[in-house]
Amino acid sequence: MxxxxxxxxxxxxxxxxxxxxxxxxxxxRLCMVISGIVTNISGNLAGGAFYSAFLLEYxxxxxxxxxxxxxxYIAGLFTLLSPMVLAKFRRRRWVLxxxxxxxxxxxxxxxxVLPMVVKGESAKVACFALIMFLANVISSLFAPGYSVWHFxxxxxxxRSGYFTQSQFLSALVGGIMIxxxxxxxxxxxxxxxxxxxxxxxxxxxxxxxxxxCLALALPKEYPYPRSEKKQRLxxxxxxxxxxxxxxxxIGLYCGYxxxxxxxxxxxxxxxxxxxxxxxxxIYGINALYAVFFIAFSGFWQKLIRRKGWVxxxxxxxxxxxxxxxxxxxxxxxxxxxxxxxLRILQHFIGVGQNVTAANLHLLYMPREDRDNFVSFYQMAxxxxxxxxxxxxTGFVGLMGESSLVVLGHEFTSVPLLMAGHAIAxxxxxxxxxxxHKAELKLAK
Numbered sequence: 001m002x003x004x005x006x007x008x009x010x011x012x013x014x015x016x017x018x019x020x021x022x023x024x025x026x027x028x029r030l031c032m033v034i035s036g037i038v039t040n041i042s043g044n045l046a047g048g049a050f051y052s053a054f055l056l057e058y059x060x061x062x063x064x065x066x067x068x069x070x071x072x073y074i075a076g077l078f079t080l081l082s083p084m085v086l087a088k089f090r091r092r093r094w095v096l097x098x099x100x101x102x103x104x105x106x107x108x109x110x111x112x113v114l115p116m117v118v119k120g121e122s123a124k125v126a127c128f129a130l131i132m133f134l135a136n137v138i139s140s141l142f143a144p145g146y147s148v149w150h151f152x153x154x155x156x157x158x159r160s161g162y163f164t165q166s167q168f169l170s171a172l173v174g175g176i177m178i179x180x181x182x183x184x185x186x187x188x189x190x191x192x193x194x195x196x197x198x199x200x201x202x203x204x205x206x207x208x209x210x211x212x213c214l215a216l217a218l219p220k221e222y223p224y225p226r227s228e229k230k231q232r233l234x235x236x237x238x239x240x241x242x243x244x245x246x247x248x249x250i251g252l253y254c255g256y257x258x259x260x261x262x263x264x265x266x267x268x269x270x271x272x273x274x275x276x277x278x279x280x281x282i283y284g285i286n287a288l289y290a291v292f293f294i295a296f297s298g299f300w301q302k303l304i305r306r307k308g309w310v311x312x313x314x315x316x317x318x319x320x321x322x323x324x325x326x327x328x329x330x331x332x333x334x335x336x337x338x339x340x341x342l343r344i345l346q347h348f349i350g351v352g353q354n355v356t357a358a359n360l361h362l363l364y365m366p367r368e369d370r371d372n373f374v375s376f377y378q379m380a381x382x383x384x385x386x387x388x389x390x391x392x393t394g395f396v397g398l399m400g401e402s403s404l405v406v407l408g409h410e411f412t413s414v415p416l417l418m419a420g421h422a423i424a425x426x427x428x429x430x431x432x433x434x435x436h437k438a439e440l441k442l443a444k
Contacts, residue, residue, distance in 0.1 A: 014161050028153035028219035033166045035215040038208045040174035045181060045205035046108045049282050052269040054198045055128075058115045064125045065269050070389030071129045072107075075136035076382020080236050082144045083371035090224075092145045097217040099142040104209040106135035112202045140382070147374045151365070152222050159362065160301055163355045168293035175287025182279040189278070224371070239369055240376040245442065246364040248435045250377055252313065253360040254384035255428035256353075259320070261388040262424065263417040270414040275335035285343045292347040300352035309356050309363060310439060314432035316353035317425050320346065324421035328411060392417050 019030040044050070055065050089095055110131050118127050154162060181201060188197045240246055263270075271277045304312050326342040361377040399413035 014165065018158060018162055018165060024220040025153045025155075028150060029158070029162055029166075031215050031219045032150055032153065033162075033169055035212050036166050036170045037173045038211045038215065040170040041177050042104075042108075042205045042208040042212060044174065044178045044283065044286075045201050045208070046111075049272060049279055050185070050198065050201050053272060053279075054112075054202065056269060056273070057195055057198055058124060059121050060125060060128075064121070067393060068125060068128045068132065069264070070386055070393060071132050072136035073382045073386030073389065075133050076140050076379060076386065078137045078140040079144060079375045079379035079382065082141050082375040082378075083236055083369075085141050086145050086148075086371050089145075091221060092149065092224075093217055093221050096142055096145050096149075097213055099138050100213045100216065101210070103135050103139045103143075104206060104213065106131055106138075108202060108206045108209055110135070112199060112206075140378070144371065144374045144378050146216055147378075148224060148370045149221060150216075150219065151362075151370060151374075153219065154362070159359055160304055160355070163358045164293070164297045164301055164351075167351075167354055167358075168290055168297060171287070171293060172290030175283070175290050178283040179280065179287045182283040186278050186280045235369070236372050236375050236379070239372045243364060243366065243373075245438070246361075246366075246373065248438065249310075249360045249363045250380050252310070252428065252432050252435060253357060253377070254380050255424065255431060256313075256317070256357045256360075257381050257384035258388040259317070259324075259421050259424035259428060261385045262392045262420050263414055264389060264392070267414060271335075271339075274412070274414075275330060275332045275339070277335050277339055281339065285340055288344065289347045289350065292344075292351055296348055296351050297355075300355060303352065304356065308436065308439075309359055310432050310436040312352050313356035313360065314429045314436070316349050316356065317432065318429040319349045320353065321422045321425040321429075323349070324418045324425065327418040327421075328415045329409065330415065392420075395420075 017026070019026050019033065051069075052065055055068065060068070086092060111128065114127050114131060115124050118124050181204070185194075185197055185201065188194045240250070271282065272279075300312065307315075323342045323346045326338065326345075330338050330342075361374075365373055395417060396413040399416070403410050403412045404416060405411075
């Protein structure tokens with residue numbers, strides 16, 4: 001008698017386990033992935049190249065754009081107070097929902113309306129900085145509550161699959177949406193309607209932001225484990241500092257933040273104003289990230305299972321060095337082919353880099369007092385982002401319009417920042433290798 005062959009589709013099985021097995025944890029992960037998708041759309045439409053173009057439209061120069069963009073990370077220091085604020089709430093669903101709505105209302109709707117009523121570049125810069133600071137103070141105080149809440153949905157057995165598939169879905173769905181908007185925006189560049197289109201893009205971003213608020217409020221809420229001692233401000237620093245492995249993992253994540261954000265406050269403005277790159281090219285290439293997830297996520301997941309989270313993080317950090325060196329040579333003459341080439345290479349590396357980086361803070365997260373550890377992690381990440389952006393913006397401001405000629409190649413400020421990216425990548429990769437040796441000793 002012939003044996004019937006059963007065909008199984010591994011990806012279908014993985015999606016069923018991650019999002020559709022009927023458990024509260026799977027429903028929680030489904031809400032999280034929906035949030036990730038709409039946050040990606042909202043973030044790219046309200047931030048990134050569109051945000052830089054919006055600010056340029058109102059006459060904000062490159063240095064001031066950098067200042068406005070890194071201001072939110074100063075507010076990240078208020079994360080220190082988050083555990084004490086959150087400790088007052090045994091159930092946090094509604095307070096987290098309300099504060100997230102306020103955050104988006106200020107950071108998207110408020111920023112959109114502000115330049116219509118405030119005149120003068122200096123006044124606009126000051127008001128932009130103030131409103132973004134206030135919005136992000138609110139976010140810093142309450143947003144860590146989501147991480148503590150949703151941590152229950154990410155046991156070790158599903159993390160690799162969840163981070164890979166959630167990033168894939170976010171890149172795929174978000175990428176398609178953003179490319180469509182980019183095509184429309186490029187059509188109106190240089191036309192009288194360009195300003196109206198940039199406003200409309202921000203309105204769409206705000207709608208998706210409200211969907212994010214709803215998605216994050218839906219999962220089951222569990223009790224929050226905590227120690228018997230009263231929450232104190234010093235605990236946010238003291239308790240994580242006593243956990244050396246957690247501290248080391250956070251140090252690696254901060255290094256990742258530095259080399260990812262050193263030029264992020266000025267890069268999009270430079271690309272749009274100094275090269276032939278368009279909205280469609282930027283976001284169209286970004287959308288290809290989803291294709292690379294389909295093609296290479298299996299390769300990176302196998303590598304993570306064989307080598308471990310930290311070794312793969314180290315390897316991908318080292319590989320990124322090549323792409324930042326390539327960026328040094330981008331100009332308006334070669335950007336049509338060189339920009340896509342380096343971004344495609346970054347997509348391949350990014351599949352492994354982003355998945356491993358997203359898990360670093362969870363590697364040695366204790367069960368008790370997670371409010372303190374999550375707040376410490378977010379405060380450290382915000383501080384690293386702020387320092388990176390401040391250094392990058394300061395470097396661009398100091399160089400101004402001057403350039404450096406090396407072996408016949410002229411380098412302006414933003415391309416030169418990429419040399420800093422490359423150096424930071426190598427340093428972080430070496431530190432990650434050292435951290436892994438400590439992991440191996442701990443495991444013995």
